[in-house]
Amino acid sequence: MECIAIDARRICAKLGNDEVLHGISLVLPRARWTSIVGPNGAGKSTLLKALAGLLPHSGTVALLGQPMAKMRGRDRARQLSWLGQNESSADDLTAYDVAMLGRLPHQAWLAPPSAADHAAVERALRATQAWDWRGRPLGQLSGGERQRVLLARALAVEAEVLLMDEPLANLDPPHQTDWLLMVRDLVASGKTVVSVLHEISFALQADELVVMDKGRVTHQGACVDAATHRALEGVFDHRIAVHHLAGQWLALPRI
Template structure:
């Protein structure tokens, strides 16, 4: 996935301007930056949810060339605000919520197929939410809801997964589970893009995209010393990086 001379708008205002970004296929990219840098806006534009101009392509095909249904199959999207229980009907169960992820694969007014039910069960099992399947979404805790919404994302079975704050409300064991199924998805050739405030997790991604004040600050490999220096500069020298085993961690300075 590539963006060239990308400008993203909320109403008449340009939130992001003149971005040239490469999202490596089959890799994990983390988008990071200070509050208000435009991270969520970038993902929403890539999902086709915000007004933008310039160029966004998938495998050299313009985003505008995809039908809405084909784009919904190609890209799965987890919104930062999706965990707000007020957005969901009182009676919507966790199972039915995840089944919504299968809509792009269904025909008009078609009932869910056996393959749809298999995908939903697999996704709920993967996010440790199968035991919640009959419970109304509004009765779940924030962390339980997040696991259900992650299952909905997985049920789409798309090539590209865009995730805005996927670790929100997850406890440490389920954060660890998240990293495990991220690796499973990568072995399947999926392309993952996450917005994360947890820099220690963002640094585990293969590729980092850094935004600052609506501009591209830097992009590069997580192992490149230039990436590390750019990350320190992004946060005004208020963090430093340390190697812990095979991973890098960011600590307050």
């Protein structure tokens, strides 16, 4: 159990009257980066929300060996950090204040931020290269700048497990690369990262891939395995092909 970050069993979930997750069971290893991929409508974001405890579902989820349903909200918020799609924050909050929201699980009710909180926020903003505009309101930032501030908020929690849904949204190629390097540093320090990505070539840089289709997991395996590549190509109707180039696995259009 010490090697397991998340252990999910028989997860079913509905959106409205439609069941979108059909009895999913999977184990996500600790201190590793796992990417979840699949075509539109496969249930990737829904699964990530269920794993985060943000969506009603049946089945069970254990976080770092503890049943999430029995964890106090504050304890769970300290151990699991979340970055979702199209997240909104008050546009009049400064970038610094938004990042400080990530420290709320560590603060007593109505207590001012501690020196440790301020230090964690500075580390997070510097890690996402957002420190220079820490005093600017969120509403004055571009889409990419805003995304980096929201990422800093997730990092400021300093949780053991980070769940990120489309974290590369609005980021230009250099900052996508910075995100990749940051994730590798997090994993090297013992953190666990689980991401949903549309950028398949970036997803292939992870340690493990979870391939989904129609609300089910069709494959889970190492990103370097040939079986994983075949499963990935198959779920996209062989419209992409996985190639090895310059020491990396890449997904290219099959033309």
